[in-house]
Amino acid sequence: MKKILLSMFASWILFSCNDKEQVVDYTLLSDEERLEVAKEIAHNTIxxxxxxxxxxxxxxxxxxxxxxxxxxxxxxxxxxxxxxxxxxxxxxxxxxxxxxxxxxxxxxxxxxxxxxxxxxxxxxxxxxxxxxxxxxxxxxxxxxxxxxxxxxxxxxxxxxxxxxxxxxxxxxxxxxxxxxxxxxxxxxxxxxxxxxxxxxxxxxxxxxxxxxxxxxxxxxxxxxxxxxxxxxxxxxxxxxxxxxxxxxxxxxxxxxxxxxxxxxxxxxxxxxxxxxxxxxxxxxxxQNYADANAEIRAHIQEWLKENSLNYRDEAAQEYIRNYSLDKRPVxxxxxxxxxxxxxxxxxxxxxxxxxxxxxxxxxxxxxxxxxxxxxxxxxxxxxxxxxxxxxxxxxxxxxxxxxxxxxxxxxxx
Missing domain, CATH: 3.20.20.140 (Metal-dependent hydrolases)
Incomplete structure (x- = not known):
């Protein structure tokens, strides 16, 4: 079945089974199979x-x-x-x-x-x-x-x-x-x-x-x-x-x-x-990501002020990267x-x-x-x-x- 599906990406919807045309249900594919289909669609669709x-x-x-x-x-x-x-x-x-x-x-x-x-x-x-x-x-x-x-x-x-x-x-x-x-x-x-x-x-x-x-x-x-x-x-x-x-x-x-x-x-x-x-x-x-981001931003702004730095300073960039790590939800x-x-x-x-x-x-x-x-x-x-x-x-x-x-x-x- 997988080989049939993967060979029919371009035509997309229909495949032959017992001489009947049937609709492919992509919700039943594995994540890996579905991603392969998606890649084919992405490259054949504007x-x-x-x-x-x-x-x-x-x-x-x-x-x-x-x-x-x-x-x-x-x-x-x-x-x-x-x-x-x-x-x-x-x-x-x-x-x-x-x-x-x-x-x-x-x-x-x-x-x-x-x-x-x-x-x-x-x-x-x-x-x-x-x-x-x-x-x-x-x-x-x-x-x-x-x-x-x-x-x-x-x-x-x-x-x-x-x-x-x-x-x-x-x-x-x-x-x-x-x-x-x-x-x-x-x-x-x-x-x-x-x-x-x-x-x-x-x-x-x-x-x-x-x-x-x-x-x-x-x-x-x-x-x-x-x-x-x-x-x-x-x-x-x-x-x-x-x-x-x-x-x-x-x-x-x-x-x-x-x-x-x-x-x-x-x-x-x-x-x-x-x-x-x-x-x-x-x-x-x-919203949870936005809230975490706002807290990080507020802390960094205060830290920059205390250390007389701006965002573009190399030391600031390093601190921002380290401080922000793992503080936002995925x-x-x-x-x-x-x-x-x-x-x-x-x-x-x-x-x-x-x-x-x-x-x-x-x-x-x-x-x-x-x-x-x-x-x-x-x-x-x-x-x-x-x-x-x-x-x-x-x-x-x-x-x-x-x-x-x-x-x-x-x-x-």
């Missing part, structure tokens, strides 16, 4: 990830600034993604987050940083055109997939990048940006951030309303991760196009954590024909699927996807989901819970492609 912070990691390493191209082709022990691990995991279109820290809202230079990060992504593609390609539409991702190329679509994280000029929305769309996260860690000119208690605008600002309309006009996806609930509902009321949380998880698992999406927000996303893309950070997935990849299950039970299979936040959440990733090679573990867990091939394909890419195409369609009208 996997879109809504958010990865690789560009800012490259920027911090300084390679491109020194005229060197970041070595994306070699397997690394650093970060969460490189070409080798991406191919092993079957991820085909990880959105490159053009991340603008909130500090740039005060110092200036946000647009310049965005241009630099976009240039870094473009330089990678120019360096390895036989392996990588930009992607500005679902069709381009599909074509790249057929050619065996890894697509690198781009989205801006923090609308501070457009500064105070609405024309910059069009500028970045022309540069290849296909979604924009409206805020990040602080309120900005567009609206209020879930990480900021100031509530500068009480929701979406007047400028923010113009930004939403312009994004609709251009066909740029509105990313509602990081914004306050008030800002979200302002956006939902105004936007004619579907809206997406590209890297958020379910607030029911982390009560009071506004950065995650509430049931009411999930329902509104579905009503707008949008979606939530579940993110992988431990503090987003599990979170497993199954917790990601718990969040997927919650969305599916609440609003249906059509409104959920994956948005890892790889390279953006440090070492807080679940067991079995530490880097881009491990997407098959998510698929294996979905199989274990009885999800069908069609449902898994929706989670991996079809839901996001539906949203993206509708955003484009509304723009053409």
């Amino acid at each position: 996997i879109v990830d809504g958010h990865m912070d690789l560009p800012f990691r490259m920027y911090n390493l300084g390679n491109d600034l020194n005229g060197e191209v970041f070595d994306f082709m070699t397997r690394s022990d650093e970060g969460n993604i490189d070409y080798v691990r991406a191919k092993e995991g079957g991820v085909d279109a990880p959105f490159m987050a053009i991340y603008i820290p909130a500090s740039y809202q005060e110092t200036g230079g946000a647009k310049g940083l965005a241009d630099t990060l976009i240039m870094m992504v473009e330089r990678m593609v120019d360096t390895w055109p036989d392996k990588l390609a930009l992607a500005k539409s679902p069709e381009e991702i599909e074509n790249n997939f057929k050619k065996g190329l890894l697509s690198l679509p781009m989205g801006i994280e923090n609308a501070a990048a457009i500064e105070d000029d609405i024309k910059n929305v069009s500028y970045f769309y022309t540069r290849g940006i296909r979604y924009m996260t409206l805020t990040h860690g602080k309120d900005n000119l567009v609206g209020d951030s879930s990480y900021d208690d100031t509530e500068t605008h009480g929701g979406l600002s007047e400028y923010g309303k113009e930004v939403v309309k312009e994004m609709n006009r251009l066909g740029m996806i509105i990313d509602v991760s990081h914004i306050t609930d008030k800002t979200f509902f302002d956006v939902a009321a105004l936007s004619e196009a579907p809206i997406v949380a590209t890297h958020s998880s379910v607030r029911d698992f982390t009560p009071g954590f506004e950065r995650n999406v509430s049931n009411e927000i999930i329902q509104k996303l579905a009503e707008k024909n949008g979606m939530v893309m579940i993110t992988f950070g431990g503090s987003f997935l599990d 979170v497993h990849v199954s917790k990601v699927v718990d969040h997927i299950d919650h969305v599916v039970k609440l609003v249906g299979i059509d409104y959920v996807g994956l948005g890892s936040d790889f390279d953006g959440v440090g070492d807080s990733l679940p067991e079995g989901l530490k880097d881009a090679s491990m997407y098959p573990n998510i698929i294996a867990e979905l199989l274990k819970r009885g999800y069908s091939k069609e449902e898994i394909e929706k989670i991996c890419y079809k839901n996001f492609f539906r949203v993206w195409k509708e955003v484009e369609s509304i723009a053409t009208k």
